[in-house]
Amino acid sequence: MFEKIALIGIGLIGSSLARVIRREGLARHIAISTRRPETLKRAENLQLGDSYSTDARTAVRDADLIIVSVPVGASGTVAEEIAPALKKGAILTDVGSTKQSVVAQMSPFVPEGVHFIPGHPLAGTENSGPDAGFPDLFDNRWCIFTPLPDTDPLALEKLSTFWRRCGSNIDTMTPEHHDMTLAIVSHLPHIIAYNIVGTADDLANVTKSEVIKYSASGFRDFTRLAASDPTMWRDVCLHNKDAILEMLARFSEDLSSLQRAIRWGDGDKLFDLFTRTRAIRRSIIQAGQDIDVPDFGRQVVEHPEKK
Amino acid sequence: MFEKIALIGIGLIGSSLARVIRREGLARHIAISTRRPETLKRAENLQLGDSYSTDARTAVRDADLIIVSVPVGASGTVAEEIAPALKKGAILTDVGSTKQSVVAQMSPFVPEGVHFIPGHPLAGTENSGPDAGFPDLFDNRWCIFTPLPDTDPLALEKLSTFWRRCGSNIDTMTPEHHDMTLAIVSHLPHIIAYNIVGTADDLANVTKSEVIKYSASGFRDFTRLAASDPTMWRDVCLHNKDAILEMLARFSEDLSSLQRAIRWGDGDKLFDLFTRTRAIRRSIIQAGQDIDVPDFGRQVVEHPEKK
Numbered sequence: 001m002f003e004k005i006a007l008i009g010i011g012l013i014g015s016s017l018a019r020v021i022r023r024e025g026l027a028r029h030i031a032i033s034t035r036r037p038e039t040l041k042r043a044e045n046l047q048l049g050d051s052y053s054t055d056a057r058t059a060v061r062d063a064d065l066i067i068v069s070v071p072v073g074a075s076g077t078v079a080e081e082i083a084p085a086l087k088k089g090a091i092l093t094d095v096g097s098t099k100q101s102v103v104a105q106m107s108p109f110v111p112e113g114v115h116f117i118p119g120h121p122l123a124g125t126e127n128s129g130p131d132a133g134f135p136d137l138f139d140n141r142w143c144i145f146t147p148l149p150d151t152d153p154l155a156l157e158k159l160s161t162f163w164r165r166c167g168s169n170i171d172t173m174t175p176e177h178h179d180m181t182l183a184i185v186s187h188l189p190h191i192i193a194y195n196i197v198g199t200a201d202d203l204a205n206v207t208k209s210e211v212i213k214y215s216a217s218g219f220r221d222f223t224r225l226a227a228s229d230p231t232m233w234r235d236v237c238l239h240n241k242d243a244i245l246e247m248l249a250r251f252s253e254d255l256s257s258l259q260r261a262i263r264w265g266d267g268d269k270l271f272d273l274f275t276r277t278r279a280i281r282r283s284i285i286q287a288g289q290d291i292d293v294p295d296f297g298r299q300v301v302e303h304p305e306k307k
Numbered sequence: 308m309f310e311k312i313a314l315i316g317i318g319l320i321g322s323s324l325a326r327v328i329r330r331e332g333l334a335r336h337i338a339i340s341t342r343r344p345e346t347l348k349r350a351e352n353l354q355l356g357d358s359y360s361t362d363a364r365t366a367v368r369d370a371d372l373i374i375v376s377v378p379v380g381a382s383g384t385v386a387e388e389i390a391p392a393l394k395k396g397a398i399l400t401d402v403g404s405t406k407q408s409v410v411a412q413m414s415p416f417v418p419e420g421v422h423f424i425p426g427h428p429l430a431g432t433e434n435s436g437p438d439a440g441f442p443d444l445f446d447n448r449w450c451i452f453t454p455l456p457d458t459d460p461l462a463l464e465k466l467s468t469f470w471r472r473c474g475s476n477i478d479t480m481t482p483e484h485h486d487m488t489l490a491i492v493s494h495l496p497h498i499i500a501y502n503i504v505g506t507a508d509d510l511a512n513v514t515k516s517e518v519i520k521y522s523a524s525g526f527r528d529f530t531r532l533a534a535s536d537p538t539m540w541r542d543v544c545l546h547n548k549d550a551i552l553e554m555l556a557r558f559s560e561d562l563s564s565l566q567r568a569i570r571w572g573d574g575d576k577l578f579d580l581f582t583r584t585r586a587i588r589r590s591i592i593q594a595g596q597d598i599d600v601p602d603f604g605r606q607v608v609e610h611p612e613k614k
């Protein structure tokens with residue numbers, strides 16, 4: 001599909017892209033660049049690409065498609081660095097978890113004639129780095145584009161085809177709507193998970209070893225999100241502040257009301273809420289966005305005969 | 308191990324017990340009783356026991372071990388009903404998720420000579436009813452006893468052996484400590500999960516279908532707990548009120564502080580919290596209380612070749 005694809009950043013997302021690009025034959029040449037020599041070395045040992053450099057400018061030279069996969073707070077610096085070496089007609093995209101901030105940071109550096117199309121594949125795990133990636137990561141997951149008013153439709157179509165061949169379904173929306181939507185489906189859940197794990201960690205009357213021993217009764221479900229990369233999540237919080245604060249306010253308001261129902265023993269109110277929320281899981285499973293086995297399939301992994 | 312075991316309540320927990328008792332040969336006779344004829348019929352079709360009755364008194368007659376597995380709010384009524392038919396020397400236990408309230412409800416009805424030992428297996432899934440059970444449910448999970456001051460050590464030892472043969476590890480503690488511990492490892496996680504799913508469900512600027520489509524980016528992890536049985540969780544909230552309110556207060560306090568860090572762009576504080584919480588997941592995996600594969604193993608279930 002492309003002569004040369006440059007991947008700037010080769011962590012979970014970048015390395016998953018490298019693997020699926022190779023498997024699907026989407027580029028003749030994969031150029032990899034990352035900040036630290038150790039990470040680059042690891043990518044090379046894993047044979048993720050065809051050329052390797054810590055100099056992003058070298059990697060993007062002559063590339064038809066450049067995918068920036070670094071923490072959102074670093075997007076501006078990366079754009080500034082690569083801008084002079086971008087080829088006319090190339091497509092420049094990113095995978096950052098926030099979009100208004102990335103657009104604000106990167107747009108000013110994009111040269112005339114380069115198609116900048118902000119993107120965000122909604123796919124990931126709690127792990128990071130080049131070892132964490134795998135080619136199926138994007139399978140049946142959504143990739144959201146937030147095209148700018150002057151985005152070339154042909155370039156958008158080409159990039160969409162690329163992501164479809166990586167396994168994704170495509171959606172487009174405004175950066176504002178993206179940031180609001182992601183605040184509820186992704187950012188708030190991570191923040192809440194980090195928070196509850198922090199609360200448990202601080203207790204004195206229940207020890208940490210008790211929390212760990214008894215975690216299978218619910219707590220462990222939160223620890224997966226709370227084990228995600230701290231740099232990535234710090235940046236998300238700093239770069240989608242308004243939407244996150246809005247969702248946090250709603251969440252806290254609802255929690256106060258729930259707390260009040262518990263305090264006053266309002267069983268009917270509790271029962272209603274606990275019934276209403278059940279339906280959503282069913283819909284998520286029907287939409288193919290989670291698996292239809294109890295415990296997220298942990299039982300199947302531990303006892304494969306149950307599959 | 309026992310001549311006759313009576314199971315009062317045959318949902319997820321009761322039916323898992325029936326299955327493991329049969330598999331391990333822990334009783335010569337399994338008597339099953341449940342409130343509704345439909346549930347009893349289903350248990351009979353699944354061949355979970357040797358005798359079936361909607362009359363709990365009939366089921367417990369001559370039983371050496373009686374296990375009550377009903378929502379905690381119903382424990383008192385069940386105890387009152389079965390009390391006159393309990394055999395001298397029998398062990399009476401329960402599996403309820405709260406302990407102080409169950410002790411308060413059941414103790415007054417326990418006849419002289421019957422050994423009442425409150426218990427709680429920390430094992431479950433989001434599903435309920437007799438079809439949801441499976442014999443491995445208790446494998447490598449903890450079962451907590453909260454013995455009363457006058458509990459007979461021999462009866463406690465016998466019940467412990469029974470649960471060990473069901474796959475569990477045994478711990479004992481006071482009902483007060485149980486309720487405080489479970490408030491953080493189980494009750495708060497469920498309440499938070501119900502709450503966030505409720506918040507998402509109420510939004511107007513992000514539609515429900517968007518929440519469902521994009522849920523793989525974090526939200527779906529909460530929907531499993533929020534799909535748990537509403538009756539069970541209403542009862543838990545009503546019967547462990549003080550400890551839950553205490554944990555909710557701490558959680559909210561921590562969340563306000565996190566919210567403030569986001570509002571004021573305090574990246575270092577965010578980074579510190581997000582780093583600290585990572586360690587807990589590692590410990591949980593080391594303790595054998597969760598599996599060591601990304602995404603709770605969903606990838607392995609979807610792509611079994613990765614195992």
Ligand SMILES: NC(=O)c1ccc[n+]([C@@H]2O[C@H](COP(=O)([O-])OP(=O)(O)OC[C@H]3O[C@@H](n4cnc5c(N)ncnc54)[C@H](OP(=O)(O)O)[C@@H]3O)[C@@H](O)[C@H]2O)c1
Nearest residue numbers: 009010011012013035036039070072074096097124128129
């Ligand atoms: N993880 C997810 O679940 C997920 C999902 C969707 C989108 N995203 C987005 O994808 C992007 C990458 O995430 P990831 O999970 O792939 O992260 P990751 O595994 O931690 O990898 C991060 C990559 O960015 C580089 N990097 C880190 N800080 C940098 C800086 N200040 N300047 C330049 N490069 C820097 C790293 O290079 P070195 O190792 O060489 O330092 C590494 O190559 C983020 O914007 C994130 O929001 C993540």
Ligand SMILES: NC(=O)c1ccc[n+]([C@@H]2O[C@H](COP(=O)([O-])OP(=O)(O)OC[C@H]3O[C@@H](n4cnc5c(N)ncnc54)[C@H](OP(=O)(O)O)[C@@H]3O)[C@@H](O)[C@H]2O)c1
Nearest residue numbers: 316317318319320342343346377379381403404431435436
């Ligand atoms: N689910 C978990 O993850 C889990 C884990 C550990 C402990 N527990 C505890 O185990 C107990 C049972 O939970 P479960 O998950 O097995 O529930 P379940 O699958 O919903 O089954 C509940 C059982 O209790 C009976 N029941 C319901 N309401 C009743 C009432 N008012 N009076 C008498 N019987 C009633 C039901 O009978 P009918 O169907 O005939 O009405 C059914 O047999 C609860 O105390 C819960 O706190 C649950």
